Amino acid sequence: MTDTTGAPDAESAPPPVPLLIIDGANVVGSVPDGWWRDRRAAAARLRDRLVPYARSGVAGLSGPVELVLVVEGAARGVASVPGVHVDEAPGSGDDRIVELTAAAGDRPCLVVTADRELRRRVTGLGAEVTGPRAVRG
Template identity: 45%
Template sequence: MRPAGSVLVVDGANVVGARPDGWWKDRAGAAQRLHEQLLVADIEYDVVVLVLEGQAKGGVRAGRDAHVQTVHAARDGDATIVAEARRAAERGGRVVVVTADRALDARVHGVGATTLSPTWLISRL
């Protein structure tokens, strides 16, 4: 396996939920706006993995756009985030997960990732 470089895994629901901008009225639209912002954001990661779940999946197709890889969670968004963080860590990259979820924070630390808050990411969008 070749090294993954630096990977930022984004808990889409958690980041969208950190901004009280009416996202709950249009979860798919909120996910699409976040995706578009990640495409043009000036952040220092080789790959950004955006994990979406539920209705938010309707806003962005799964797949890669430039440096942003969108992943649709089959059921549990947290389990998908942990799996993506583990996969990147196993490839030898620096892995950071953006979430404010304390239980998820503990789980991703267990697979070798660190965490940053949604406000950190929002300030760079």
């Protein structure tokens, strides 16, 4: 159905695609598997493990979702793959995650991190938060 201007009614518009933002450094660092020896390779392994979540979502956010993996520092240089957009933070990964959360507007947004300060910052913007276990294995 359309309104008098010819634009679709809000009721008939599809719901916005939820946004799932992954704090790459925090999730990688949550498992002591030697990630510190090669941060870029650890970020690439995480990226590859995240692909199925783009379709299925995670507990608290059903899929499909737009999935963004935020990397910083030595983890930069990891390419995006279908289903996972890798966002290279120009500075602080936490600051970039806050920017992405703020830009999400009214769409459902879930941030995966265990960082207490980051959790406070993004929930203040309306995002939900879950811990790294949501995307392990």
